[in-house]
Amino acid sequence: MTQTTSIALAALRGRRSRRKGSFATPTGILSIVVTVLLVLLAIFAPVLWQEASLEQDVSNIFAPPSTEHWVGTDELGRDILLRGLVATRLSLVLAALSLCIAVALGVTLGLVVGLARGRWSSFGGGVVDAWLGFPAILLALVIVAIVGPGPSGAFLAIGIAFSPYFARMTMTLTTSVSERDYVAAARLAGVPRRRIFTRYIAPNIGDSLATAIFAGFGECLVAVAALSFLGLGTRSPETDWGQLLTEGVKNIYTAPAAAAFPAVLIALAGIAMALLGDVVARALNPRRS
Amino acid sequence: MTTTTTVRARGSTMQWARFLLIRLVRAVVVMVVLVVVTFAMVRLVPGDPAQRILGMNADPVALAATRERLGLDAAWLTQFADYVNGVLTFDFGTSFQTGETVSKIIADRVWPTLQAALLAIVLVAVGGLLVGLWAGVVTERRRPVTEATFSGITGVIGILPPYLLGTLLVWLFAVQLQWLPVAGSGSLAKAILPAMALGLAPMAMLARVVRVETLTVLGQDYMRLARSKHLPGIRLFTDHLLPNVLGPVLPILGALSATLIGGSVVIERVFARPGLGEELAQGVQVGDFPVVQGLVIFLGGVVVLTSFIADVLAAIIDPRVRRAVVR
Numbered sequence: 001m002t003q004t005t006s007i008a009l010a011a012l013r014g015r016r017s018r019r020k021g022s023f024a025t026p027t028g029i030l031s032i033v034v035t036v037l038l039v040l041l042a043i044f045a046p047v048l049w050q051e052a053s054l055e056q057d058v059s060n061i062f063a064p065p066s067t068e069h070w071v072g073t074d075e076l077g078r079d080i081l082l083r084g085l086v087a088t089r090l091s092l093v094l095a096a097l098s099l100c101i102a103v104a105l106g107v108t109l110g111l112v113v114g115l116a117r118g119r120w121s122s123f124g125g126g127v128v129d130a131w132l133g134f135p136a137i138l139l140a141l142v143i144v145a146i147v148g149p150g151p152s153g154a155f156l157a158i159g160i161a162f163s164p165y166f167a168r169m170t171m172t173l174t175t176s177v178s179e180r181d182y183v184a185a186a187r188l189a190g191v192p193r194r195r196i197f198t199r200y201i202a203p204n205i206g207d208s209l210a211t212a213i214f215a216g217f218g219e220c221l222v223a224v225a226a227l228s229f230l231g232l233g234t235r236s237p238e239t240d241w242g243q244l245l246t247e248g249v250k251n252i253y254t255a256p257a258a259a260a261f262p263a264v265l266i267a268l269a270g271i272a273m274a275l276l277g278d279v280v281a282r283a284l285n286p287r288r289s
Numbered sequence: 290m291t292t293t294t295t296v297r298a299r300g301s302t303m304q305w306a307r308f309l310l311i312r313l314v315r316a317v318v319v320m321v322v323l324v325v326v327t328f329a330m331v332r333l334v335p336g337d338p339a340q341r342i343l344g345m346n347a348d349p350v351a352l353a354a355t356r357e358r359l360g361l362d363a364a365w366l367t368q369f370a371d372y373v374n375g376v377l378t379f380d381f382g383t384s385f386q387t388g389e390t391v392s393k394i395i396a397d398r399v400w401p402t403l404q405a406a407l408l409a410i411v412l413v414a415v416g417g418l419l420v421g422l423w424a425g426v427v428t429e430r431r432r433p434v435t436e437a438t439f440s441g442i443t444g445v446i447g448i449l450p451p452y453l454l455g456t457l458l459v460w461l462f463a464v465q466l467q468w469l470p471v472a473g474s475g476s477l478a479k480a481i482l483p484a485m486a487l488g489l490a491p492m493a494m495l496a497r498v499v500r501v502e503t504l505t506v507l508g509q510d511y512m513r514l515a516r517s518k519h520l521p522g523i524r525l526f527t528d529h530l531l532p533n534v535l536g537p538v539l540p541i542l543g544a545l546s547a548t549l550i551g552g553s554v555v556i557e558r559v560f561a562r563p564g565l566g567e568e569l570a571q572g573v574q575v576g577d578f579p580v581v582q583g584l585v586i587f588l589g590g591v592v593v594l595t596s597f598i599a600d601v602l603a604a605i606i607d608p609r610v611r612r613a614v615v616r
Contacts, residue, residue, distance in 0.1 A: 130319050133544070133596055135551030138585055142326060145573045145581050146333045148341065222450050226555045229452060230570045249456060249559055256464045263456040267449055274448050 028282075031275035038269055041088040053082035054237075062255040071261045074247060080258050083244060084265055090240040091269070094155045094233070095221035101159025102220065103166055103213055110170025115178065115197070128167050136161040140223070144232050154233035158223045162216065169212050173205040180204075207284035211277050218273030225266050241266045308604060308611045316597045323589045327582040328372045331359055334576075341576040342385050358382070359578060381583030386575060391583035394568060402557070402564035404480045406549045409488035413545060417492040418538065421499025422530070428500070429507050439500070443493035451552035455486030455559040483560045487552045495541050499534055506533045539606060543599025547592050 057077030065072045071080040113124030140157035147153035177183065183200050191199070227233040228242025229249075236243070241262045248259030331338050339355035340347060353362075360368045375381060381391035428436045446454070462468050462482060506512060506529070515529055554566035561567075565584055572580035604611040 126315070130315055133547060133592070134319070134589065135547045135554075135592060137551040137554050138588060141554070141569060141573045141581070142330055142585055145576065145578070146330055147335070148576070149574055218448075222453070226450065226452055230555060230558060231574055232570070245452075245456065246558075249459075252456075252459055252464055256460050259456055260460050263453050263460075267453050267457075270450075271445060271448050 025279070025282075027275050028279040031272045031279055034268060034272035035276055038088060038092065038272070041085055042092045043089070045085040046089050049082045049086050053079060053086045055079070062251065062258075064255070065257050072255055072257045074255065074258050075251060080244075080248075080255075080261055083239060084241065084261050087239045087241050087244055087262075088265075090151075090234060090238060091221060091225060091242070091266075094151060094224045094240060095217060098155040098158035098162065098220045098224055099213065099217050101156065102162040102216060105160065106163035106166025107170045107209065109163065110167040111174060113167070114171040114174030115201075121175070125171060128164050128171065131164040132168055136223070137226070140227065141232075144227065149232040149235075151234050151238070154224055154227040157227065158220055162220060162223070165216065166209075166212065170205065170209065173208055174201060177201050177204045207281070210284060211281040214280050215274050215277030218270040218277075221273065222266060222270045304611060309601070312597055312600050316593045319593050320586075320590060323586055324373060324376055327585050328369055330582065331361070331578050338576070338578060342578075355385070358385075376586060381586070382579035384572075384580050385577045386571075386580075391579050394580065395565065395583065395587055398563055398565050398568050400564075401480075401562045402553050402566060404477075405483040405487060405556070405562070405564070406546075406553060408477075408480050408484035409491075409549055410542070410545060412484055412488035413492045413495055414538070414542060416488070417495030417541075418499055418534070420492070421496040422503055422534065424496065424500040425503025425507065429504060440497065443497050446493040447490050447497070449490055450555075451486045451490065452555040452559055454489055455483065455556050458482050458486055459559065479560075479562075483553075483556055483562060486556050486559070487549055491541070491545055491548055495538065498541065499538065502534045503530065506530055509533075535606075539599065539603045543596055543603060546595035546599075550588050550592055 055078065057073065059077070060069075060073055061075055061077045063069055063073040063077070069079050069081065071084070074080055074083070109124075109128070113121055113128070116124065140161040143157035143160055144153045147156055178201060183196060186196050186200055224233060225240065225242030225245065228240050229245050231243075231246065234240040234243050244262040245259060245266070248255070248262055252259045334341060337352070337356075338359060338361065339352045342355055343351055356362055360371055363371070379392050383390050384394060387394075424435075424439045428439070449457075459482065512525075512529055515525055520528075550566075553564060554569055556562075557564045557567035558570060565588060568580065569584040569588070571577070572584065
């Protein structure tokens with residue numbers, strides 16, 4: 001593993017001159033700025049505004065946006081802006097946990113099938129393809145039904161439901177890399193299988209996988225929020241964006257901003273992560289751009 | 290000459306038979322897995338599924354009765370045989386919440402889901418094609434600004450999941466502009482916003498694909514020839530452009546059923562539509578296992594069936610699809 005890392009680092013160092021400025025596109029800068037902001041919010045928002053976000057002001061419920069409450073207040077007179085910012089942490093943490101499960105399961109499965117040869121490989125490919133054609137949310141709901149509604153059920157469900165995407169990707173990459181001439185040459189030269197993997201295959205599928213992982217973070221975030229929106233994820237007093245969206249949609253006529261704000265936050269995070277995936281892809285693989 | 294033709298015809302029949310068989314086996318296997326998974330679901334619940342339904346302080350007699358209704362008291366194999374028998378006769382038991390049979394719930398609630406989905410399919414197919422063709426024709430001569438605007442807008446819409454689009458659409462059209470009704474089901478007007486929420490993202494993706502295809506087709510020699518012959522614009526469009534652009538549209542429409550069913554689960558909450566997705570979400574929330582089993586099998590079956598039909602259609606139109614599968 002250290003060898004892989006050092007190879008990756010060496011490759012990065014060697015490419016640096018060519019890669020110069022690849023982060024410096026407008027979308028690149030924008031997505032990095034948004035991502036950094038979100039991470040900072042996730043770390044500091046609950047520390048700074050936890051108390052204030054729970055402060056109820058019964059005389060001032062469903063207030064429209066004003067200078068005091070930028071996005072208005074909810075049914076208990078709580079400030080929606082602060083609630084949304086505080087909820088960043090749980091939203092990102094749940095997305096990250098589900099992404100970890102999806103990547104761990106998917107990449108393992110993809111490697112096992114991708115490195116296998118012949119009949120087993122095509123069988124595994126068929127299974128993953130059939131799985132991919134099935135709506136992920138149905139599988140996620142079955143898992144939630146087993147584990148029970150709640151944050152842990154939600155991230156587990158999304159993690160498992162999204163794993164075939166990573167499995168398919170890893171499988172395709174592994175198969176295409178192991179068919180290259182240099183892998184065949186190494187195999188003929190008697191390089192042990194483990195070394196072929198760490199020395200030749202892993203470094204060459206790494207950059208594409210990294211791209212998929214960044215893009216997958218946004219998808220996981222949106223999907224976990226969807227479960228929370230359905231009342232199957234986070235529950236009060238803990239809040240994430242999906243749950244705020246439910247509360248907002250319930251009162252969309254009285255306080256439309258309360259629904260629009262969490263929706264915008266989820267969309268913003270999802271889009272920023274997807275763009276970041278593109279940026280990372282270009283940075284890791286300059287040939288592609 | 291005749292022999293080669295018959296040989297080719299027979300070869301193609303064989304190819305068709307193998308193609309259909311492979312696709313059919315795959316569909317059946319997915320359904321079998323679905324039945325096994327939904328059966329195992331209740332058994333995999335940590336602790337007592339009856340307790341999940343009735344709560345912590347439930348009466349032991351009621352718990353035993355619930356266990357019996359879930360079929361958890363019999364031997365494992367008998368349970369499975371009963372379950373499969375139920376699935377084959379479309380009998381999934383009765384809901385714990387309402388006492389209605391699950392098949393009646395499906396029959397009652399299928400229309401709001403189907404209505405929005407059908408409208409969404411029309412939106413994706415017609416809208417995606419028209420917008421893509423238009424964008425392709427417009428950007429044929431280099432127009433960087435139009436091109437960037439098009440790919441920016443379609444890119445953002447394509448990423449947004451249905452429930453966020455739905456919320457934003459409600460906010461825009463129902464709350465701010467007050468053009469369209471939001472909640473409930475019934476009239477066609479109430480299905481417009483849900484259909485847009487479901488269909489706009491796939492439509493945007495389709496429009497992107499169609500634009501690229503249009504540009505490719507417009508650059509072909511036969512197009513240049515047709516233009517140099519001063520073929521009328523409409524014939525140029527119907528005879529040359531449209532048939533060649535349609536190819537990549539079908540696979541996208543085939544994958545659409547999964548997208549639409551997945552989306553409708555969440556979208557129906559946004560619009561308070563009493564459809565199958567909303568029923569499923571509620572069933573999962575309270576642990577109404579017969580409802581969850583019945584709906585997952587039904588919705589999964591719809592996805593399997595539609596993707597099978599789409600595969601066959603794609604193979605009829607484009608023989609390369611068929612050959613790729615058989616090989």
